Amino acid sequence: METSDIFRMLWAGTGETLLMVFASTALGYVIGLPVGVLLTISDTDGICPHPLLYKILDIIINITRSIPFLILLILIQPFTKFVVGKSYGTVATIVPLTIAAVPFIARMVEGSLKEVDHGVVEAALSMGAGKMTIVIKVLIAEARTSLLVGVTIALGTILGYSAMAGIVGGGGLGDIAIRYGYYRYETGIMLITVLVLVILMQVLQWLGTLLSKKLDRRRG
Numbered sequence: 001m002e003t004s005d006i007f008r009m010l011w012a013g014t015g016e017t018l019l020m021v022f023a024s025t026a027l028g029y030v031i032g033l034p035v036g037v038l039l040t041i042s043d044t045d046g047i048c049p050h051p052l053l054y055k056i057l058d059i060i061i062n063i064t065r066s067i068p069f070l071i072l073l074i075l076i077q078p079f080t081k082f083v084v085g086k087s088y089g090t091v092a093t094i095v096p097l098t099i100a101a102v103p104f105i106a107r108m109v110e111g112s113l114k115e116v117d118h119g120v121v122e123a124a125l126s127m128g129a130g131k132m133t134i135v136i137k138v139l140i141a142e143a144r145t146s147l148l149v150g151v152t153i154a155l156g157t158i159l160g161y162s163a164m165a166g167i168v169g170g171g172g173l174g175d176i177a178i179r180y181g182y183y184r185y186e187t188g189i190m191l192i193t194v195l196v197l198v199i200l201m202q203v204l205q206w207l208g209t210l211l212s213k214k215l216d217r218r219r220g
Helices: 003-042 051-065 069-075 077-084 090-113 118-126 131-142 144-168 172-182 187-219
Strands: none
Touching (some): 003 131, 003 187, 118 131, 144 172, 144 187
């Protein structure tokens, strides 16, 4: 394979990988953020204690997180096909990536919100603040730096998951690594693909750290 062809293939694969990672992370937060909030406020020390709701959500999240991503990817192929019309390719991989991301994100959001000083929450309650106001203007606002760090962690984790999807034709850099580096024994392409994945991971970590520091300075 010519160098120009390899470059075009890697460029397209990088674009597919970024699409999968950012789309599934965004969708994961659309569902996972509210679930994380529900876990926080429904716990025994939350502002709306509801042991049954917390237990149900806790069990669902623990079960989903205990399934290895590769097994989940194969397990929900019929559902993926039902949603997007096929069970392989870049768009199809967003479905299992999102399902894997939701419980992971929900648990991180719960952890971030529970780091907020309970005294601040009690002060807001004593001043007559409503539950939604406390969630948005106290819990989320106070935990914003931690939440942003969580986004960075989620992006890195989902980037790793997206590479695994290559084993079942998931598209992106993982698919290139499996198809050329593993099946065709083209070690050079495999190494370049790994290098690109490492660079992407470092860039995401750097951007997350930079934004976190800016938020901390604004708070101070």
